[in-house]
Amino acid sequence: MTTQELIRQIHRKKSFLCVGLDVDMQKIPAHLLEEEDPIFAFNKAIIDATSHVTVAYKPNIAFYEAYGIKGWEALHKTIGYLNEKYPEIFTIADAKRGDIGNTSAMYAKAFFEDLGFDSVTVAPYMGKDSVEPFLEFEDRHTILLALTSNQGAFDFQTKDTEGRELYKRILETSGKWKNSHNLMYVVGATKAEYLADIRRIVPDSFLLVPGIGAQGGSLEEVCKYGMNENIGLLVNSARGIIYASGGMDFAGAAKTEAEKIQSIMAAVMPG
Numbered sequence: 446m447t448t449q450e451l452i453r454q455i456h457r458k459k460s461f462l463c464v465g466l467d468v469d470m471q472k473i474p475a476h477l478l479e480e481e482d483p484i485f486a487f488n489k490a491i492i493d494a495t496s497h498v499t500v501a502y503k504p505n506i507a508f509y510e511a512y513g514i515k516g517w518e519a520l521h522k523t524i525g526y527l528n529e530k531y532p533e534i535f536t537i538a539d540a541k542r543g544d545i546g547n548t549s550a551m552y553a554k555a556f557f558e559d560l561g562f563d564s565v566t567v568a569p570y571m572g573k574d575s576v577e578p579f580l581e582f583e584d585r586h587t588i589l590l591a592l593t594s595n596q597g598a599f600d601f602q603t604k605d606t607e608g609r610e611l612y613k614r615i616l617e618t619s620g621k622w623k624n625s626h627n628l629m630y631v632v633g634a635t636k637a638e639y640l641a642d643i644r645r646i647v648p649d650s651f652l653l654v655p656g657i658g659a660q661g662g663s664l665e666e667v668c669k670y671g672m673n674e675n676i677g678l679l680v681n682s683a684r685g686i687i688y689a690s691g692g693m694d695f696a697g698a699a700k701t702e703a704e705k706i707q708s709i710m711a712a713v714m715p716g
């Protein structure tokens with residue numbers, strides 16, 4: 446998907462909500478466990494209930510790998526369903542990959558070609574030649590971890606590297622890589638106050654911002670400091686939406702939560 450198509454969808458839906466599909470069998474409603482594929486049945490219901498206010502879905506791959514072949518099959522079915530029924534919706538494989546070049550090329554093939562995701566999250570730790578294989582895919586997006594939502598972000602990401610915090614160096618250096626127009630960045634919602642500085646370095650890039658809902662980040666602050674003239678944000682919530690209810694009404698409860706977030710987004714969007 447092109448960035449322009451994503452922007453158009455954001456304006457059409459008056460939303461920049463990304464719903465995280467982080468499916469935990471311990472948390473899904475008990476009646477779904479009788480289904481042949483409980484993970485897919487859960488995802489399908491969540492997607493159908495929230496797609497009218499959602500511009501992106503982000504399955505975190507860990508939640509599928511944890512269930513072996515059945516989990517991987519459910520992931521295939523989920524992305525297949527999204528691409529067929531909701532081709533206008535942006536898809537993110539939250540895999541946090543990155544390795545030596547030839548290995549990264551295989552990761553890129555897995556997520557962009559085999560599974561058919563629009564984007565994948567990648568860790569920048571191994572540098573340019575570990576990220577560029579992902580960037581070769583036109584109209585597919587590589588979402589690089591910059592400043593993450595967890596406490597451990599302060600262990601390395603904010604540390605000084607020759608006069609510059611590491612996360613700022615990641616933003617600046619990656620912008621010089623080949624096909625860097627295919628980059629987006631992850632910035633945790635719990636670190637919204639850093640967004641003003643981040644916007645000075647990457648004014649035009651899309652930012653994936655997880656950490657509202659269960660992790661306590663503020664949507665209002667993210668919008669205040671992070672929004673650019675194209676909106677430029679995909680704000681993710683997983684547990685806060687998909688586990689809003691553990692009962693028969695789980696999809697309706699997810700819809701209500703997603704609509705609540707969308708109405709806050711619509712109120713801060715220009716026009």
Ligand SMILES: O=C(O)c1cc(=O)[nH]c(=O)n1[C@@H]1O[C@H](COP(=O)(O)O)[C@@H](O)[C@H]1O
Binds near residue numbers: 505539592595633659
């Ligand atoms: O890359 C991510 O999406 C990510 C980066 C980050 O800094 N923090 C973060 O929480 N995430 C992911 O975003 C999702 C957050 O889920 P909830 O806390 O349940 O809304 C999980 O899939 C995390 O792995």
